Amino acid sequence: LYLCVSLQGGVDNEATLTAYITIALLEIPLPVTHSVVRNALFCLETAANQKENHVYTKALLAYAFALAGNRDKRKALLDSLEKEAVRKDGSVHWQRPGKEPEADLPFHRYRAPSAEVEMTAYVLLAQLTSQPAPAQEELTSASLIAKWISSQQNPNGGFSSTQ
Numbered sequence: 375l376y377l378c379v380s381l382q383g384g385v386d387n388e389a390t391l392t393a394y395i396t397i398a399l400l401e402i403p404l405p406v407t408h409s410v411v412r413n414a415l416f417c418l419e420t421a422a423n424q425k426e427n428h429v430y431t432k433a434l435l436a437y438a439f440a441l442a443g444n445r446d447k448r449k450a451l452l453d454s455l456e457k458e459a460v461r462k463d464g465s466v467h468w469q470r471p472g473k474e475p476e477a478d479l480p481f482h483r484y485r486a487p488s489a490e491v492e493m494t495a496y497v498l499l500a501q502l503t504s505q506p507a508p509a510q511e512e513l514t515s516a517s518l519i520a521k522w523i524s525s526q527q528n529p530n531g532g533f534s535s536t537q
Contacts, residue, residue: 389421393434400441415442422447429458429468433493436500443505455497465522466515467494488534491526494519 396414404411415438421427422435436451459466469490498519501512508516526533 387428387431389418389424389427390431390434392417392421393431393438396438397434397441400438406442411442415439415444419447422451428470429455430470430489430493432458433468433496433500437496437503440500440503445505448500448504452497452500461518464518465525466518467522468497485526485528485534491523491533494523498523 392414396411396418399408399411399414400406406412406415418435418438421431422439427435432451432455436448436455439447439451455468458468460469467486467490469486470493498516501516501519502508504512528534
C-alpha cells in the first residue's frame with residue numbers, strides 16, 4: 375500500500391492529510407519500518423522539500439518527523455517555523471498568512487481561531503517530541519508556546535472549537 379492521501383474535507387492539501395494519518399499511525403505506535411509508515415514518510419519527505427509549504431502544513435510535518443525520529447527534518451521544519459513565529463506579550467504562536475487577529479473588544483478578550491491554536495499545539499508537540507530529550511533551549515521556547523496556548527482557553531477551560 376502506497377500512502378499519499380488525496381484531499382479530503384477542510385484539509386489544505388495532500389501533504390496535510392497524509393501527515394495527519396502518519397501521525398496517527400506513529401502514535402499507535404506502528405514502527406517507522408512498517409511499509410505503510412515508510413511509504414507515508416517518503417511522501418512527507420517529498421512534501422517537506424517544497425519551498426511554498428503553508429505554516430500549518432509545516433507544523434504537522436515537524437510533528438510527524440519528530441514522532442518518526444527524523445531529527446534533521448524535524449529541526450529544519452522547526453527552524454523554518456521559527457522564522458514565521460508571532461512573538462507577543464512574552465509568548466509565541468503561529469497564525470495563518472493573511473489572517474490578522476481581530477481587535478480586542480471591551481470586556482471580551484480576543485481568542486484565536488481554532489486553526490491557530492491547533493497548529494501552534496503541533497509545533498509545541500514537535501518541540502517536545504525529541505530523541506534524546508529536548509534541549510534546554512527547546513524547553514524554554516516550548517514554555518512560551520504553552521503560555522500562548524493556555525491564554526486561548528475560555529473560562530470553562532476549553533478552546534474556540536472542539537477540534
